[in-house]
Amino acid sequence: MRLAYQYRLRPTAAQMQNLNHWLDMLRSQYNWLLAERFDWWELHRCPVNACPLVSSITPPKEQPNYYNQKRSLVALKKERSWYKAMHSQVLQDMVRRVGLAFDRYLKGDSNGKRSGKPRFKGKGRYHSFIYTQAENDWIVGNQVSLPKLGTIKFIQHRPLPEGFDVKTAIISKKADDWYITFSLVDESVPTINPNIDIEKSVGIDLGLKDFLVTGDGLHVPIPQYYRKAQKRLAKEQRKLAHKKNKASKRRAKQVRKVAKLHAKIARQRKEFHHKTAVLLLRKYEVIAHENLNIKGLARTRLAKSVQDAGWGTFITILANKAEKAGCLTIGVNPSGTTQMCSDCDAHVPKTLSDRWHACPDCRLELHRDENSGRNMLKKAEGHPVFKARGVRSTRWTMKREARTLSAG
Template sequence: MRTTYQYRLRPTAPQQAVMDQWLEKLRHQYNWLLSERFQWWEEHRCPVNACPLVCHLPQLKNQPDCYSQQRSLVPMKQARPWYKEVYAQVLQDMVKRVKLAFDRYLKGDSNGTRSGRPRFKGKGRYRSFTYPQASLKWVNGKAVNLPKIGKVKLILHRPLPDGFKLKTATIIYKAGAWYVSLSLEDKLVPSLMFDSPTPENTVGIDVGLKSFLVTSDGEEVIIPQFYRKAEKRLKRLQRQLSKKKKASNRCKKAVKRVAKVHRKITNQRKDFHYKTAKKLLSQGKSIGHESLNIKGLTKTRMAKSINDAGWGQFLQILSIKAERAGLLTIAVNPNGTSQDCSSCGVKVLKTLQDRWHNCSECGCSLDRDHNAAINVQKRAVGHPVQAL
């Protein structure tokens, strides 16, 4: 079993300066190694016997790979001695990031999905570095001992689980704050067995914008709208930012103020999602939900409200937490869940403004979202209501 715990760091000013310097040095070397791969690809992308007449035949070179680029770090440190200040394994992990980014561009991920062309990192765009061989000995209750940086104050808001081995430690800089993500592994944790979904051990949920979600039991979770509530303050701060001279010190400070508001909104939303997922899973039931095309929905007029609700993040958190609790999350076809009657299966046409379901065939009358949640539950267990 693999899990990650993230904690807030409180580094001193000298420690922040060191970590900032590391990020900048890693950014430069990342761009250099990525350009080396691009150059080889442009020169060797087709066989010599199939090369078009408009190109020149370069001197053939070996393809840069992870190992050759890691070996190149040794002469690079001799030519640029200031790179010796960066922990060696952190530099080696940066080379792996270049490899992963370039391989996803050429070959695709495990599902065969290819990414776009990797971008060169601009100033401030390289925000994390990883210790690939971390140890639990580095962590105590008040600090984490990072090689070549020292003991950095740590806010251990929850204890580390027993029996797990620390694999990697990643230092992340986000909107003026430093965090450490500890990747933990325990190979002795057995694989969980999941019960088959039944009407008794499964609950359906319908996510929306009027309410964040409604369950098939009729429970409603109010939508918090964190971004909408902070929109007025963001508008004021962004107006102040627009009046600053670009790249000036005042501009940088204004950017940080805007980033802090966005960071707070993100943290509030994630905290709400975790608490909502925990409340749902505390019933000990599997969860059925609609398989929504969220990316497509964010291109509609309701994009701001959908992004504010964060359905995608919530469903991802729900899936992870359910798996660890030995429960299932079942995605069902969303077509007709709001239109079909949950009692008799007859299609009752409604517009988006119609918030109540009234069936003329069986007399079923209940909230539109509650009706959809019941339909989701029945589809999740494999027993949808069919119209007679």
């Protein structure tokens, strides 16, 4: 099992200056290595053993990759001695980020989805660095000893779990302060509890009228934090737009003020997601949810409401918390779950404004999102966890079969 614990750092003024200096040096070298890759791509656009479609009068060069760019760090430290003050793991991870951004642009990720063209990092656009081989003994009480940076205090608002090994440490600069995130691993903890109770299973329907509705009737209202803060945010952004001098201290202060307001909205939403996930996992052990095309929905006229709901972040938090609790989340295709009756599988057409499901065949009547949540769970029955226990149908389908037998 892998976990992440984040704490707020309390660096001194000298340490904060050093952290900012590291970020600026990493940003400069990131831009240099990214430019090196772009230069090679514009000249060659193919490996050295292939015939290019675009010819060049320059002799062919070796294609930049993670390994040869990592070897260039040795020469970098000789030419620019100030880079010797930076830990080697931090520099190597910066090279990895360059390769990851460029490969996603050319080849795509594991699913074949390509990202946009990577951009050069402007001042203040490089926010974090990583120690890729952190150790447990770096942490002593409320202090963490970071190589080449020294001992920095942090607010340990919750203790690290016992039995887990610290693998990485991420130092990040956010709108209000510095933070450290420890990545923890314990291979002995199972991902899914072998004694999981599938009777405690439910399907959930995500929406904009209610944040979610479960198949057994639990309605969680949507908070709409961005909508509530929209007027105040617009006021602060207008003040920022009036400050034309980009080098002024007043503009920098207003930028921080707007950033903090955005951060507050994001944290309110994140806290709501965490509390909702805990509410579900205390009651259920198997949760079936819909695999929504959130990117597609974010390009419609409902974009602001979809982004404010944060369904993608919630599903990720729910899956992580379920794994930690030994529970299971199952994503299913939501196609037809609203139009199909959860009791008799009859097709009952509805428009988006129809909020009530009334089946003319079996006379089932309930909220349309509850009906959809039940259909989510029915679709999830093909998961190996259900098959391993010989589960053939959910409790709602069992009621339908019992009713059919009694009628015969």
